Amino acid sequence: MPVTIRATRLRKSFGPHAVVQDVSFDVPAGETLVLLGPSGCGKTTLLKLLNRLIEPDGGTVEINGRDVREQRPEVLRRGMGYVIQQVGLLPHYTVAENIAVVPRLLGQAPAAIAARTEALLTRLHLPPARYAGQLPAQLSGGQQQRVGLARALAADPPIILLDEPFGALDPITRASIRREFRELEELKTKTVVLVTHDVTEAFELADRIMLLDGGQIQQLGTPRELLFRPANDFVRRFFAAERLALQLRTLTLGDVFQDTTTDASAVSFAANATVHEALETLTAAEASATPFTVAELMAAFGEALQREEAAWKR
Amino acid sequence: METLTALFTFWREQAGKLGEQTVQHIGLTAGSLLLGVLLGVPLGLFLARRPRWAPAVLGVAGVLQTVPSIALLGFLIPLLGIGPKPAIFALFLYSLLPIIRNTFEGIRGVPPAVVEAARGLGLTDGQVLRRVQLPLALPVLMAGIRTATVINVGVATLAAYVAAGGLGEFIFGGIALNNPVMILAGALPAAGLALAFDALLGGVQKLSTRRLGQAGAALLVALPLLGGLYLLPRATGKLLAGFSPEFVGRADGLPGLTKSYGLTHLPSVVLAPALVYEAARHADVDVIDGYSTDGRIRAYGLRVLRDDRRVFPPYFAVPVVRPAILRAHPELGPVLAKLDNQIADSVMTDLNYRADYLHQDPKVIAEAFLRRRGLWAAPRPAVAGAPVVKLGSKIFAEQYILAEMYAALIRGNTDLAVETKTGLGGTTICFEALRSGAIDMYPEYTGTGLLVLLQPRPAVVDSLGGRPAAVLGYVRAEFRRRFGLEWLAPLGFNNTYALLMRGQQARALGIRSVSDLGGYLRQ
Numbered sequence: 001m002p003v004t005i006r007a008t009r010l011r012k013s014f015g016p017h018a019v020v021q022d023v024s025f026d027v028p029a030g031e032t033l034v035l036l037g038p039s040g041c042g043k044t045t046l047l048k049l050l051n052r053l054i055e056p057d058g059g060t061v062e063i064n065g066r067d068v069r070e071q072r073p074e075v076l077r078r079g080m081g082y083v084i085q086q087v088g089l090l091p092h093y094t095v096a097e098n099i100a101v102v103p104r105l106l107g108q109a110p111a112a113i114a115a116r117t118e119a120l121l122t123r124l125h126l127p128p129a130r131y132a133g134q135l136p137a138q139l140s141g142g143q144q145q146r147v148g149l150a151r152a153l154a155a156d157p158p159i160i161l162l163d164e165p166f167g168a169l170d171p172i173t174r175a176s177i178r179r180e181f182r183e184l185e186e187l188k189t190k191t192v193v194l195v196t197h198d199v200t201e202a203f204e205l206a207d208r209i210m211l212l213d214g215g216q217i218q219q220l221g222t223p224r225e226l227l228f229r230p231a232n233d234f235v236r237r238f239f240a241a242e243r244l245a246l247q248l249r250t251l252t253l254g255d256v257f258q259d260t261t262t263d264a265s266a267v268s269f270a271a272n273a274t275v276h277e278a279l280e281t282l283t284a285a286e287a288s289a290t291p292f293t294v295a296e297l298m299a300a301f302g303e304a305l306q307r308e309e310a311a312w313k314r
Numbered sequence: 315m316e317t318l319t320a321l322f323t324f325w326r327e328q329a330g331k332l333g334e335q336t337v338q339h340i341g342l343t344a345g346s347l348l349l350g351v352l353l354g355v356p357l358g359l360f361l362a363r364r365p366r367w368a369p370a371v372l373g374v375a376g377v378l379q380t381v382p383s384i385a386l387l388g389f390l391i392p393l394l395g396i397g398p399k400p401a402i403f404a405l406f407l408y409s410l411l412p413i414i415r416n417t418f419e420g421i422r423g424v425p426p427a428v429v430e431a432a433r434g435l436g437l438t439d440g441q442v443l444r445r446v447q448l449p450l451a452l453p454v455l456m457a458g459i460r461t462a463t464v465i466n467v468g469v470a471t472l473a474a475y476v477a478a479g480g481l482g483e484f485i486f487g488g489i490a491l492n493n494p495v496m497i498l499a500g501a502l503p504a505a506g507l508a509l510a511f512d513a514l515l516g517g518v519q520k521l522s523t524r525r526l527g528q529a530g531a532a533l534l535v536a537l538p539l540l541g542g543l544y545l546l547p548r549a550t551g552k553l554l555a556g557f558s559p560e561f562v563g564r565a566d567g568l569p570g571l572t573k574s575y576g577l578t579h580l581p582s583v584v585l586a587p588a589l590v591y592e593a594a595r596h597a598d599v600d601v602i603d604g605y606s607t608d609g610r611i612r613a614y615g616l617r618v619l620r621d622d623r624r625v626f627p628p629y630f631a632v633p634v635v636r637p638a639i640l641r642a643h644p645e646l647g648p649v650l651a652k653l654d655n656q657i658a659d660s661v662m663t664d665l666n667y668r669a670d671y672l673h674q675d676p677k678v679i680a681e682a683f684l685r686r687r688g689l690w691a692a693p694r695p696a697v698a699g700a701p702v703v704k705l706g707s708k709i710f711a712e713q714y715i716l717a718e719m720y721a722a723l724i725r726g727n728t729d730l731a732v733e734t735k736t737g738l739g740g741t742t743i744c745f746e747a748l749r750s751g752a753i754d755m756y757p758e759y760t761g762t763g764l765l766v767l768l769q770p771r772p773a774v775v776d777s778l779g780g781r782p783a784a785v786l787g788y789v790r791a792e793f794r795r796r797f798g799l800e801w802l803a804p805l806g807f808n809n810t811y812a813l814l815m816r817g818q819q820a821r822a823l824g825i826r827s828v829s830d831l832g833g834y835l836r837q
Contacts (some may be wrong), residue, residue, distance in 0.1 A: 053434060079435030088431025092449050092523035102435050151435070162436075 081152030341544025360415020416458025420451030490560030691726030
């Protein structure tokens with residue numbers, strides 16, 4: 001897979017405070033990379049170094065092999081969707097006008113923009129007939145963030161940067177909008193870099209996670225790698241509190257039932273459904289309709305855990 | 315009710331002037347506001363980008379705001395002369411603070427997230443400013459412009475002090491003449507203008523952000539147009555006159571003069587009494603009103619145009635005394651009489667010049683004059699317990715000098731002691747002091763005695779016809795009858811209104827009298 005984003009030895013200090021220290025990483029096209037870490041770990045700064053909202057003290061960022069400094073920053077940014085926690089919709093623009101900002105900057109035809117806006121609003125469950133003409137102040141927080149997402153996607157940029165996009169939402173809205181986000185066809189082909197401090201969110205959305213602390217990469221890998229093979233004490237401690245919940249979200253039915261006779265894929269579950277998802281379904285549905293019980297699942301999960309840990313230790 | 319009727323009568327009579335002044339007033343306000351916006355908004359934007367500079371810039375603008383408007387005009391006149399320039403500049407300075415501050419605060423009040431999102435989407439700095447920051451700051455910015463407008467409509471009344479016109483002309487004329495109707499005639503339209511502008515801009519402020527942008531653009535077009543009103547061609551003539559507000563308003567001032575001499579074709583501007591002489595000196599204007607014995611006539615080389623048709627009432631200086639003091643000290647009368655007819659207009663002008671421009675002590679001036687006239691006598695040694703003669707004077711140099719002359723004469727020629735109570739303020743204070751016995755005498759002017767203190771019916775004034783002897787005879791008789799006070803013999807000079815021109819110009823045009831001036835203008 002060709003590399004879309006390549007960061008090399010990025011450094012950034014604010015005054016005496018080194019916020020990003022010698023960070024290098026690649027993001028292949030189509031991957032979702034989550035920048036995770038405690039407050040002040042440098043994850044937001046790192047994100048802004050990518051679209052030049054902040055200029056690095058040292059190091060380079062390349063997009064598709066081209067140094068970002070070769071482009072004017074605004075031109076660069078028009079090719080990268082950007083979503084922030086506070087949404088930042090232009091309060092004097094309607095929903096449709098907010099979504100149209102970047103396409104208009106790019107000089108796209110009004111009819112094409114209108115069609116695109118309509119399609120995005122529909123896909124994000126905001127019926128255009130009702131919402132296109134409204135002002136941001138008339139929308140709920142969740143609706144605003146959906147518009148923010150639509151705005152970032154409007155010009156169909158290959159890269160989307162998101163800075164704690166769900167951070168300001170209440171837990172229920174947050175869970176539902178996250179699900180929408182995950183299931184959005186638009187995003188599946190895009191290279192996504194998302195900043196969060198929410199571990200669950202990171203595990204739910206990430207292809208890979210970069211765990212940062214003190215401006216340095218503590219570990220960069222798949223959720224499974226971070227969980228079962230922590231690179232250092234910080235990584236271990238960072239996930240300690242939610243370890244079980246994360247394991248449930250990480251292991252799939254395929255992992256759990258690989259050696260048993262139960263054929264999960266034969267019935268209502270896909271093999272890549274997580275144990276967590278299976279549990280949610282089991283507790284909601286009638287027991288007879290499922291190929292295994294909660295108890296069977298948990299037992300298999302326990303065995304699978306032992307296998308995983310043993311495998312990583314070798 | 316009566317005032318109201320009088321007010322409408324005044325407006326009807328002065329409709330042309332009222333219209334002209336209103337237009338000038340709007341012009342001054344709009345012109346200065348335009349400058350304020352052109353400098354204030356960019357400066358506010360600069361501060362929003364470099365907040366480090368904000369305390370310094372806002373501090374300076376704030377200090378400018380606290381300079382009293384009259385003082386500010388005073389500072390500007392040496393730099394910009396008189397006329398619209400200092401007025402517009404002063405108003406511009408006053409409008410700066412609200413405009414800069416509100417631009418700055420308005421931009422700073424834009425949510426940082428909106429700006430960050432806009433930048434993150436790929437808007438250039440200029441686009442962020444034009445499409446995001448300015449539109450969102452506009453309600454606050456407009457509030458600043460609104461504040462500045464209301465301030466400027468108020469302060470623009472002072473433009474009348476520097477010959478820039480506006481509704482202040484009526485107001486200051488009214489104040490000078492103690493004429494409430496005239497004050498209201500200017501103050502009401504000025505207040506109306508302020509309220510109208512405030513309401514208009516208040517309405518604009520309530521518009522949606524989108525409309526507000528259009529309104530802002532409309533404002534930027536409207537301001538130069540309104541400011542341009544000021545430049546409407548005004549009556550022009552061969553000479554330009556600059557008159558103090560009082561002179562323009564009172565019947566025996568400009569109106570009487572115009573009637574008697576047919577001074578048509580003499581366009582005039584109004585300005586502060588303190589500035590008319592300067593304006594003539596610097597050739598900002600050619601003809602001014604003044605007082606015939608003012609020291610500046612000599613200092614600036616001005617010529618007094620002879621009032622050959624006697625329009626200006628006679629203001630001959632005459633000592634007014636309590637008869638009791640003359641009876642108690644018979645030697646006093648002849649001593650006071652030594653100054654009778656001793657001081658001609660030009661002599662008094664010269665004495666005033668020494669006081670006002672050479673800053674000589676009035677006492678020194680008085681003694682030097684007496685020596686020149688051979689009236690000087692060294693003060694006699696003080697006698698313990700000698701009776702005291704109390705001399706009063708109003709607060710200006712001419713009166714101080716006269717009081718010192720009398721003091722020196724009394725000390726040199728009698729054994730009486732003298733106490734001078736100079737600086738008794740205006741006419742009324744001196745007069746009341748004399749009536750109550752707080753002073754025994756002070757120099758008064760026949761015209762003042764007639765018009766200010768006696769205030770006879772107009773028919774009586776007309777019957778006197780401005781003849782000096784008749785006026786003196788009337789005030790003497792009336793003061794004796796009504797107050798028991800005595801007017802002695804005139805000192806010789808007539809400190810009355812006068813039309814003045816620069817001597818050089820008057821000579822070149824061969825103008826010696828007001829009739830000459832009228833003739834020249836009609837040519």
